[in-house]
Amino acid sequence: MTAPTAPTSATTAAPTPATPAPEPRAGLLAVTKGHGTQNDFVLVDDRSGDLDLTPGLVQLLCDRRAGVGGDGVIRLVATVLVPDAPDDARSSTWFMDYRNADGSTAQMCGNGVRVFARYAQRLGLWDPTAGPLVVGTRAGVRTVTTTTPDVGHGPWFSVGMGTVLLPAGTAALADGGDAQVDVTGLTVTRPGLSVDVGNPHTVVVLAQEADLERADLTVAPDVRPVPVDGTNVELVVPLGEQVSADGTVVGRLRMRVHERGVGETRSCGTGAVAAAAAVRAWGGAQAPGVWLVDVPGGTVRVTLRPDGHAELAGPAVLVADVRVDVDALTA
Structure with a gap:
């Protein structure tokens, strides 16, 4: 039997050299896509304040067909570089400059703060084991920590949302609210309660989940009197109460939301806080202090x-790092 012949140099394949990574070029913008309960954002690391984040650029980045797609843009920037940062945010190192999908500036976003914190962690700007992250926003300082998930899996983050206010006072509760709201798809005008969570909300309670399904939020609800700065509108159905493993009574709500400057979104963190606060106010002293809010x-x-302070906890997920050709966006 003939022994196998060793391969000659002529038949030995040479190793394929590694392809070098492409060099960054002008016109490319590095962004990250993230979401909190599917309230999704385009995140930009602009800690040195070099990016001119115009309303037009925000609209193009948020475009779901021709851009990256998102409910808004979150710019991470040094607080000292933000001229309109409120005085009580000046103690923070990093500022969450949040813009709605239409390019308008927003005071706050509860889901966005959690995603901002996850982003800061990814960038190496925050170590949760060293203590909370203090975030500057146009609604003031928000403090973020990690927390144990209630449902699903982590990572979950908890945000101190500050004081929740009823602008019309408790007297509005006796009338069912301080606003009248018409929602496309629902035949009856409903009372709404104004709630301030650092940004404006109007909460409308519905009796049945079928009403929630019928509501057409492709059209902005008609709120009267018309809020000066606009409003986010939450449609809410209370689902009762349950007792957690530690004996805490927990309320549960189902919610849909129309966000000003965006339209209907899959979730709204400040809206969830507003909804829970409104239902608790209507429920009185015996109502639970902890609520699980189910959003799409x-x-x-x-x-x-x-x-009077509130905390919001939920997941924050980063799903992609992208280099955007800004010239293609604006072509």
Whole structure:
């Protein structure tokens, strides 16, 4: 039997050299796509404040067919470089400059703060084991920590949302609210309650989930009197109460939301806080202080404290890092 012949140099394949990574070129913008219960954002690392984030650029980035797609853009920037940062945000190192999909500036976004924190962690700007992350926003400082998930899997983050206010006072509760709201798809005008969570909300309680399904939020609800700065509108159905493993009574809500400057979104963190606060106010002193709020994109937890402050907890996920050809966006 003939021994196998060793391969000659002529038949030995040479190793394929590694293809070098393409060099960054002018016109490319590095962004990250993330979401909190499917309230999705385009995130930009602009810690040195070099990016001219115009309303037009925000609109193009958020375009779901010709851009990256998102409910808004979150720019991470040093707080000292933000001229309109409120005084009580000046203690923070990093500022969440949030823009709605239409390019308008927003005060706050509860889901966005959690995603911002996850982004800062990814960038190496925050180590959760070293303590909370203090985030500057146009609604003031927000403090973020990690927390245990209530549903699904992590990572979950908890945000101190500040004080929740009823602008019309408790007297509005006796009338069912301080606004009248017409929603396309629903035949009856409903009362709405104004709630301030650092940004404006109008909460409308519905009796049945079927009403929630019938509502057409492709059209902005008609709120009267018309809010000066616009409003986010939450449609809410209370689902009762349950007792958690530690004995805490927890309320549950189902919610849909129309966000000003965006339209209907899969979730709204400040809206979840507003919804829980409104339902608790209508329920009175015996109503739970902890609420699970089910939105189309998942579930978040709202804790309403006796001092009027609220906490919002939920997931934050980063799904992609992208280099955007800005010239192609503007072509």
